[in-house]
Amino acid sequence: MENTSGQGDDSAVPKEIDNWNWGAVFLSLIWGIGNKTYVAFFVLVPIINIFVLIALGYNGNKWAWRNKKWESIEHFKQVQKRWTYAGYVTFAIYIFLFIRGLYSLL
Numbered sequence: 001m002e003n004t005s006g007q008g009d010d011s012a013v014p015k016e017i018d019n020w021n022w023g024a025v026f027l028s029l030i031w032g033i034g035n036k037t038y039v040a041f042f043v044l045v046p047i048i049n050i051f052v053l054i055a056l057g058y059n060g061n062k063w064a065w066r067n068k069k070w071e072s073i074e075h076f077k078q079v080q081k082r083w084t085y086a087g088y089v090t091f092a093i094y095i096f097l098f099i100r101g102l103y104s105l106l
Contacts, residue, residue, distance in 0.1 A: 005076065006069030014073050017061045023083025024060030025053050026091045031083055032056075035064035 004011040024031045024040070032040025037060065042052040056063075061080060070076040 001073070003070065003072060005065050006067070008066055011066040013062045013065050016073060017065060017076055017080075019061060020057050021060030021064075021080060021084070022057065023080060023085075023087040024056040024064075026087030027083060028053060028056055031060070031087075034083075035060075036067040037063040039063065 001012070001014055024035075024037075028040045028043045032038055037056075039052070040056060043049045043056075045052075061076075064080070065076060070079075
């Protein structure tokens with residue numbers, strides 16, 4: 001398949017990247033800036049932020065592919081995998097801090 005990344009709506013999204021993106025969910029603002037997907041800024045708006053997080057998870061890979069030029073599908077997958085790992089670590093830290101905060105209330 002030809003690399004059509006970075007061509008906006010004209011980009012054909014490869015099937016192998018059309019899946020859920022946890023990096024976009026857990027690191028929404030930073031991920032949005034890094035992937036030129038500025039719809040991520042809507043997570044700052046109360047109430048609709050829940051829907052935006054779901055949309056980022058579901059559509060994040062498609063939007064990142066369309067909004068930024070990538071070297072190849074493999075490069076894209078490699079970068080998004082790093083975002084996912086960073087998102088998992090961030091989420092684990094949040095959970096740890098939350099539990100620690102609950103424990104300090106006792």
